[in-house]
Amino acid sequence: MNTEKLFIMQRGLDAHIESNHNLGEEDLFDRKVLALLVELGELANETRCFKFWSLKPSAPKETILEEYVDGVHFILSLGIECGYTNESDYSASLKKQESVTEQFIYMFEVINQFKKTRSLEDFRIVFQAYIHLGEYLGFQATETERAYIKKNEVNYKRQQDGY
Numbered sequence: 001m002n003t004e005k006l007f008i009m010q011r012g013l014d015a016h017i018e019s020n021h022n023l024g025e026e027d028l029f030d031r032k033v034l035a036l037l038v039e040l041g042e043l044a045n046e047t048r049c050f051k052f053w054s055l056k057p058s059a060p061k062e063t064i065l066e067e068y069v070d071g072v073h074f075i076l077s078l079g080i081e082c083g084y085t086n087e088s089d090y091s092a093s094l095k096k097q098e099s100v101t102e103q104f105i106y107m108f109e110v111i112n113q114f115k116k117t118r119s120l121e122d123f124r125i126v127f128q129a130y131i132h133l134g135e136y137l138g139f140q141a142t143e144t145e146r147a148y149i150k151k152n153e154v155n156y157k158r159q160q161d162g163y
Helices: 003-020 029-047 061-082 100-117 120-136 141-160
Strands: none
Touching (some): 003 061, 029 061, 029 100
């Protein structure tokens, strides 16, 4: 995944949104953290991985991928907020959790830890843990990058349409 390219695209979208909504001077970090947590919950809901009481299958892979890249948008945006866009390595030495459900729970934990510290190391953990979650969901880096680019275009269009 070309993170440099994605950070550039996200920086442009963030600037566009902040300009259109007169948010240039506002600290958006906590709101972006909450947005990421909400998107993570929406993603879990589409996978239905925790719904042991239901026989209904998960959403189609395309829907899950679109929800997944919503999280990528907010992770990149949080990295931009903290000035972590010049790093060449966003990996952290993490092992995957034992199941996709545990990976979701771990994501909530590491996002909250990053909220407290705003450290580069904790950002790397969030980034890598989210990549692991995508792997659990069956997504390759190139597939994620293509979906991100597509959704970024949708997000610009939504802004133009008064979303």
